[in-house]
Amino acid sequence: xxxxxxxxxxxxxxxxxxxxxxxxxxxxxxxxxxxxxxxxxxxxxxxxxxxxxxxxxxxxxxxxxxxxxxxxxxxxxxxxxxxxxxxxxxxxxxxxxxxxxxxxxxxxxxxxxxxxxxxxxxxxxxxxxxxxxxxxxxxxxxxxxxxxxxxxxxxxxxxxxxxxxxxxxxxxxxxxxxxxxxxxxxxxxxxxxxxxxxxxxxxxxxxxxxxxxxxxxxxxxxxxxxxxxxxxxxxxxxxxxxxxxxxxxxxxxxxxxxxxxxxxxxxxxxxxxxxxxxxxxxxxxxxxxxxxxxx
Amino acid sequence: xxxxxxxxxxxxxxxxxxxxxxxxxxxxxxxxxxxxxxxxxxxxxxxxxxxxxxxxxxxxxxxxxxxxxxxxxxxxxxxxxxxxxxxxxxxxxxxxxxxxxxxxxxxxxxxxxxxxxxxxxxxxxxxxxxxxxxxxxxxxxxxxxxxxxxxxxxxxxxxxxxxxxxxxxxxxxxxxxxxxxxxxxxxxxxxxxxxxxxxxxxxxxxxxxxxxxxxxxxxxxxxxxxxxxxxxxxxxxxxxxxxxxxxxxxxxxxxxxxxxxxxxxxxxxxxxxxxxxxxxxxxxxxxxxxxxxxxxxxxxxxxxxxxxxxxxxxxxxxxxxxxxxxxxxxxxxxxxxxxxxxxxxxxxxxxxxxxxxxxxx
Amino acid sequence: xxxxxxxxxxxxxxxxxxxxxxxxxxxxxxxxxxxxxxxxxxxxxxxxxxxxxxxxxxxxxxxxxxxxxxxxxxxxxxxxxxxxxxxxxxxxxxxxxxxxxxxxxxxxxxxxxxxxxxxxxxxxxxxxxxxxxxxxxxxxxxxxxxxxxxxxxxxxxxxxxxxxxxxxxxxxxxxxxxxxxxxxxxxxxxxxxxxxxxxxxxxxxxxxxxxxxxxxxxxxxxxxxxxxxxxxxxxxxxxxxxxxxxxxxxxxxxxxxxxxxxxxxxxxxxxxxxxxxxxxxx
Numbered sequence: 008x009x010x011x012x013x014x015x016x017x018x019x020x021x022x023x024x025x026x027x028x029x030x031x032x033x034x035x036x037x038x039x040x041x042x043x044x045x046x047x048x049x050x051x052x053x054x055x056x057x058x059x060x061x062x063x064x065x066x067x068x069x070x071x072x073x074x075x076x077x078x079x080x081x082x083x084x085x086x087x088x089x090x091x092x093x094x095x096x097x098x099x100x101x102x103x104x105x106x107x108x109x110x111x112x113x114x115x116x117x118x119x120x121x122x123x124x125x126x127x128x129x130x131x132x133x134x135x136x137x138x139x140x141x142x143x144x145x146x147x148x149x150x151x152x153x154x155x156x157x158x159x160x161x162x163x164x165x166x167x168x169x170x171x172x173x174x175x176x177x178x179x180x181x182x183x184x185x186x187x188x189x190x191x192x193x194x195x196x197x198x199x200x201x202x203x204x205x206x207x208x209x210x211x212x213x214x215x216x217x218x219x220x221x222x223x224x225x226x227x228x229x230x231x232x233x234x235x236x237x238x239x240x241x242x243x244x245x246x247x248x249x250x251x252x253x254x255x256x257x258x259x260x261x262x263x264x265x266x267x268x269x270x271x272x273x274x275x276x277x278x279x280x281x282x283x284x285x286x287x288x289x290x291x292x293x294x295x296x297x298x299x300x301x302x
Numbered sequence: 303x304x305x306x307x308x309x310x311x312x313x314x315x316x317x318x319x320x321x322x323x324x325x326x327x328x329x330x331x332x333x334x335x336x337x338x339x340x341x342x343x344x345x346x347x348x349x350x351x352x353x354x355x356x357x358x359x360x361x362x363x364x365x366x367x368x369x370x371x372x373x374x375x376x377x378x379x380x381x382x383x384x385x386x387x388x389x390x391x392x393x394x395x396x397x398x399x400x401x402x403x404x405x406x407x408x409x410x411x412x413x414x415x416x417x418x419x420x421x422x423x424x425x426x427x428x429x430x431x432x433x434x435x436x437x438x439x440x441x442x443x444x445x446x447x448x449x450x451x452x453x454x455x456x457x458x459x460x461x462x463x464x465x466x467x468x469x470x471x472x473x474x475x476x477x478x479x480x481x482x483x484x485x486x487x488x489x490x491x492x493x494x495x496x497x498x499x500x501x502x503x504x505x506x507x508x509x510x511x512x513x514x515x516x517x518x519x520x521x522x523x524x525x526x527x528x529x530x531x532x533x534x535x536x537x538x539x540x541x542x543x544x545x546x547x548x549x550x551x552x553x554x555x556x557x558x559x560x561x562x563x564x565x566x567x568x569x570x571x572x573x574x575x576x577x578x579x580x581x582x583x584x585x586x587x588x589x590x591x592x593x594x595x596x597x598x599x600x601x602x603x604x605x606x607x608x609x610x611x612x613x614x615x616x617x618x619x620x621x622x623x624x625x626x627x628x629x630x631x632x633x634x635x636x637x638x639x640x641x642x643x644x645x646x647x648x649x650x651x652x653x654x655x656x657x658x659x660x661x662x663x
Numbered sequence: 664x665x666x667x668x669x670x671x672x673x674x675x676x677x678x679x680x681x682x683x684x685x686x687x688x689x690x691x692x693x694x695x696x697x698x699x700x701x702x703x704x705x706x707x708x709x710x711x712x713x714x715x716x717x718x719x720x721x722x723x724x725x726x727x728x729x730x731x732x733x734x735x736x737x738x739x740x741x742x743x744x745x746x747x748x749x750x751x752x753x754x755x756x757x758x759x760x761x762x763x764x765x766x767x768x769x770x771x772x773x774x775x776x777x778x779x780x781x782x783x784x785x786x787x788x789x790x791x792x793x794x795x796x797x798x799x800x801x802x803x804x805x806x807x808x809x810x811x812x813x814x815x816x817x818x819x820x821x822x823x824x825x826x827x828x829x830x831x832x833x834x835x836x837x838x839x840x841x842x843x844x845x846x847x848x849x850x851x852x853x854x855x856x857x858x859x860x861x862x863x864x865x866x867x868x869x870x871x872x873x874x875x876x877x878x879x880x881x882x883x884x885x886x887x888x889x890x891x892x893x894x895x896x897x898x899x900x901x902x903x904x905x906x907x908x909x910x911x912x913x914x915x916x917x918x919x920x921x922x923x924x925x926x927x928x929x930x931x932x933x934x935x936x937x938x939x940x941x942x943x944x945x
Contacts, residue, residue, distance in 0.1 A: 012767055012768060012830075012831070012835060012838070013835040015768055015769055015770050016768055016769055016838075016842075016847070016848035016851075017769075017770075018769065018848065021765070021769070021848060021849075022765040022766075022769035022771045022774070023765075023771070025761040025762060025764060025765035025769075026761075026762040026765045026766065026777050028757075028758040028761070028762070029758040029759065029761075029762040029781060029818055029823065030762075030777060030780065030781075032758065032814060032815070032817055032818040033780060033781060033784055033818045034780075035799060036796060036799065036814065036815040036818060037784045037787050037792070037818060038780075039795075039799060040792040040795035040796040040798070040799055041787050041791075041792050041795070043795035043798065043799075044791070044792050044794070044795045047794070047795065097682075100678065100682075101678065101679065101682045104674075104675040104676075104678045104679050104682075105679060107671070107672070107675045108672070108675050108676060108679065111676070111679075115679045115682075115683055116933075117930055117933070118683040118686060118687050119682065119683065119686055120929055120930075120933070120936070121686065121687070121690060121926055121929070121930075122686060123873070123929060124873055124877075124922060124925035124926040124928070124929040124930075125690075125877075125922050125925075125926070126876070126877035126878075126879060126895045126921060126922075126925075127877070127879060128879045128895050128896075128898065128899055129877075129895060129898060129918050129921050129922060130689075132898055132899075132902065132914065132918060133689040133690075133692075133693055133918065134689060136692070136693075136696070136911060136914075136915070137688075137689055137692060141707070142704065142705055142707055142709065142911075144692060144708055144709055144711070147707055147708040148708075175686065175689070178686065180940065183937055183940055183941070184940075184941065187937075187941055207668065207671060236788050236790040236791075239790060239879065239880050240877075240879035240880065240895070243879070243880075243883070243899070244898075244899055244902075258790045258791075261790070261791070261793060261794075262793055262880070265793060265794040266793070266794070266797075266884070271794060274793075274794050275794060275795070278791050278792060278793070278794065278795075281790070281791040282786065282787065282791045282792075285786050285787070285788065285791060286786045289785055289786045352839075352843065353842075354839050354842065354843075373842075374839075374842045374843050374845075375842065375843065375844070375845035375846075379843070380843065381839075381840070381843050383836040383839065383840060384836070385834060385836050386836075387834060387836035387837050387839065387840035388840075389837065389840075389841075389854075389855055390859065391855075391858040391859060400844050400846075400854070401843070401844030401845055404844055404845040404846055404850065405845055448840075448844075
């Protein structure tokens with residue numbers, strides 16, 4: 008934090024009073040629970056929460072012996088890569104086109120940013136209605152093409168459904184960032200390339216895409232974080248992790264084990280592992296930000 | 303109105319001392335300019351008077367009262383900043399009235415003062431505007447207006463003209479002088495521009511590396527610079543400074559690269575001493591080779607219309623000291639040489655070690 | 664663009680129109696479904712033009728909820744959602760702007776420590792501390808209260824950063840001028856900093872309004888009484904069984920009600936929205 012103000016006010020108590028509300032909330036609702044999560048993760052509690060004993064790393068060891076948990080890791084990896092991959096490529100396509108057109112640009116933009124306003128759980132409800140096995144309108148169309156669609160019993164279709172709903176919801180965000188990135192590319196650069204004889208496709212691959220790569224990388228991290236955590240609503244409103252844990256991502260498992268199965272120790276150990284993952288992702292994001300500052 | 307006294311003022315950040323004991327008495331109603339290159343400590347000194355920087359040592363007194371530990375608002379001063387520091391979300395009127403409102407002046411009194419200041423500065427028609435709707439010169443005036451309405455004992459100016467273009471700067475200089483004449487308020491003005499300092503100051507302090515090199519009236523500083531630093535800083539182009547050793551009974555300076563510079567009057571008492579000879583470019587005049595005191599080789603010439611600036615080098619193969627001369631009208635240069643002379647009263651001597659002025663008499 | 668290529672222009676529009684249709688299709692079907700009777704929805708395929716049950720469906724959900732699922736009236740849920748959507752951003756902006764002000768404009772012992780404490784919270788999203796945070800709320804007796812719903816969401820490192828970043832762009836001379844004018848720190852805060860922060864606050868408000876309105880996991884944990892449900896939770900509670908067992912027309916009417924306020928904010932305040940989005944992530 009290199010930048011500092013030259014002028015400062017002096018007061019022995021005022022700055023403390025000003026940071027106090029935020030610190031109070033931070034301590035009560037962030038640090039205390041996080042510390043408890045770590046503490047619980049070393050303990051084994053009975054189902055009624057009456058007794059607990061210190062078991063060291065046993066909860067973690069149990070997790071890594073649990074094929075469901077390892078499966079959940081895999082599921083999360085597949086899910087987040089699909090969400091990030093599809094989301095980024097689709098929105099890049101739309102943003103590139105939107106950057107080309109003049110007429111109707113605002114109308115396209117207005118429609119494309121709508122999904123951002125829709126809650127993840129509501130997005131889940133909308134898409135599960137469209138894809139409902141017996142009454143869904145998309146199911147009906149798919150049947151016309153000979154596809155037997157029933158995500159309630161087919162794991163891969165369930166995965167596809169949550170990916171579609173999650174990508175749909177995130178497309179606005181990606182689109183806006185790509186559009187901002189595209190508009191920040193100096194027009195003279197494009198014109199210079201055109202004068203050098205590069206056609207639109209060649210300009211896109213050799214000029215636009217490299218200049219957009221920082222934005223794309225940033226969005227990759229953001230989308231992975233989104234798929235890890237913010238898609239909880241999508242999954243809870245549609246598949247609830249099923250069928251047969253086919254869509255049980257890590258966050259959903261924390262919730263499922265902790266709230267529904269009341270396995271405090273196991274759930275807390277999962278929380279701790281998740282925290283480590285977030286810290287890793289944040290560190291990557293932060294390095295990116297630092298790099299961007301140097302530009 | 304009040305006098306301002308600086309008594310052996312020091313400033314340090316941690317262990318680095320950046321102002322090394324500066325003293326000056328500024329009289330009631332006087333216009334004083336602190337001038338020096340960037341980083342010399344002049345702005346810091348001004349900010350210490352303002353109360354924006356703590357005083358590490360010594361005392362600053364305003365109107366006889368030591369203000370070292372007073373908040374800026376209690377020092378009865380007003381300051382005009384380099385970037386004007388106008389509140390962007392307030393109108394011109396509110397910018398000027400803000401300080402008065404905080405002080406709890408009655409509304410009617412605030413109105414009278416704002417209107418009067420606006421009139422003096424020709425801002426009456428702009429009172430409803432926001433700063434971003436004003437030109438640079440107008441913003442400058444609003445910043446001055448904000449200082450005027452306070453009717454302080456002292457005005458402090460921190461390079462207020464440096465953001466204006468050259469033409470506007472000349473105009474604002476005139477306005478500042480007129481304003482000072484009219485209000486008669488004690489004023490401390492900081493600038494890095496020696497022309498501003500010369501034209502505005504009743505007295506000036508030339509600062510270098512945290513020291514006050516010289517304090518005096520502009521013409522005194524110009525005419526009898528106290529050190530090579532002042533000699534080089536005041537005047538444009540700067541004074542020619544030729545290092546060498548006096549010889550032949552103090553009649554000739556033996557300079558670098560075998561160059562010889564004659565003195566218009568011999569100084570036997572300094573014979574054999576190492577020193578710097580100083581002559582301002584405007585005090586050099588062309589003459590016959592026979593009467594010449596120095597004959598530099600000409601490097602290039604700048605035609606200014608009224609004057610001609612000639613730049614050259616002394617010594618063999620142009621390896622000696624650089625010399626500049628400001629000549630009137632046409633000049634006679636033959637074979638790339640220029641014969642020049644000067645009079646005894648335009649000759650300055652400085653110690654080669656300390657750079658301090660050597661009094662001839 | 665640089666050169667005139669009609670085909671390329673045509674392709675661009677075609678892609679955008681296709682994208683817009685796909686993006687808008689679920690929204691359109693939702694609206695249509697909310698105007699149909701349950702029988703109409705259950706016919707396969709359902710009609711794709713609005714029906715005539717608009718008023719009945721919306722009146723039903725607003726006052727009485729569904730009959731097969733949750734019976735809670737959506738009217739009170741909308742109120743609860745609005746409380747979250749207003750208290751979370753206002754609370755967040757208030758506590759973040761004053762803490763950022765303290766960190767930027769004062770030097771005091773532990774300043775850096777506090778700054779890092781706030782910073783670290785970036786790494787602790789609600790999702791990773793579900794159980795213990797729930798326990799804290801329960802211990803404090805805040806289950807099924809507005810305080811329990813909103814307080815834990817109010818602390819935000821990003822908002823504090825955003826304000827800090829903005830304050831760093833306010834020229835130092837402005838604070839000095841205010842000091843010369845006799846303004847103390849709080850006077851400077853209210854007279855200068857706050858008016859200058861308007862844009863930043865507006866942008867943050869829009870983003871946080873949507874964030875507060877759309878909260879799901881947290882209200883799911885801390886509300887068990889129907890009177891405290893938010894709209895998003897309400898929709899979830901209306902879905903009780905497989906496909907045909909739900910009153911989809913009522914669920915979809917509720918979904919439209921749940922989408923409308925944040926959508927209006929996004930569309931009407933598009934400028935602030937985009938600025939808020941892009942700035943918070945920098």
